[in-house]
Amino acid sequence: MLTSHYQVTGYVYAGPQSAFRHTEQILDHPTLIAIEAGSFEFAIGPTAGQAALGDLVFCPAEVSFKRSALSDITFHHVHFQKVKQDKSDCPFPIGKISIQDVIRLSSTYNYLRNLHLLTNDPSARLSIIKQYLLPDLLLLTELELLQHMKQHKTNDLLMQQAYSYLQLHACLDFSMSQMAANLGISRSQFTRRFQAAYGVGPAAYVTTLRLEEAKRLLLETDDTLESIAFQCGYESGSYLCRVFTSKIGLNPSSFRQKYRI
The missing domain is CATH 1.10.10.60 (Homeodomain-like)
Structure with missing residues (x-):
């Protein structure tokens, strides 16, 4: 599963803001933008689209990630790295994954926003965020991919x-x-x-x-x-x-x- 292959190395909660600080980046690590409010356009290599609440947008390392806000946006920006000892086949997703379980997704967002109200210990907050809340986004992604695989009818x-x-x-x-x-x-x-x-x-x-x-x-x-x-x-x-x-x-x-x- 994605949660076993990738670990969180960085996290930023941003917004509301009218634009992204960087409209294009090529990063040396996989990244995720989880949009909580507003919407934006994106292009990741040849993959392009629009994302809004309920959408997670994934970009692998060393790939051009362009984005442009269509309205005021609030989002969670997560950086990952592949587990070093893991050499198995689990490619990082590319593009938009729409999460159907918006209740659980919204609950995870709520905990991320309000964790500072539950504990004053910065190290405890960081541990909970990296070990539980952000991996939950990967788990929801994994479940969506499995559901898509079950329903998808390929012409290949x-x-x-x-x-x-x-x-x-x-x-x-x-x-x-x-x-x-x-x-x-x-x-x-x-x-x-x-x-x-x-x-x-x-x-x-x-x-x-x-x-x-x-x-x-x-x-x-x-x-x-x-x-x-x-x-x-x-x-x-x-x-x-x-x-x-x-x-x-x-x-x-x-x-x-x-x-x-």
Whole structure:
């Protein structure tokens, strides 16, 4: 998930103001503008559009980010960096993501605005903002991308074939490079086309499917972690434990104990 791959390094709450301080930037880190009031136009590379309340606008590192206010604007500006030890496939989103759960989004904005009323400790405020409130924006984004992937109908017949194959075989031991070769394209082409079709990379999608199966087995069976790892396509229980803990936020044993009925 995005929350496991990117961490917050900077945050600014701005507005209301009539314009952006910088109308164009190329930053060396991924960034997000979460608009709370007003609206603005943006262009991120070839991607362009308008954003208003409920919209999160993402720009990867080293990409031109142009923006122009259409009215007085209030927004949250967040800087990220990729987790250094993470080398897996989870590209930073590009452009606008519209959040449907505006109640939760508004609640997160409210806490960000008013956290100073709850605690006078600057370090405590910063910790809550970086560890919980801003990652919640990434979580809402992840949920929107998953919903989009579920509903999206792509015209890319080759990616439809790949999507169906992954759903059926995600828990088997297979090579993503070999799968790309079987499709007649390179690994990088496969990743780009799958991302364009479904809003998530194929490796990240496989991880999601495997962890959902792992959660099911943890809750519905008494199988050992080693057995569950094997059934989900992982080489060992210790490796599954590392992935599970990183993505879910609990280790498998704690997850089983907490959620099993």
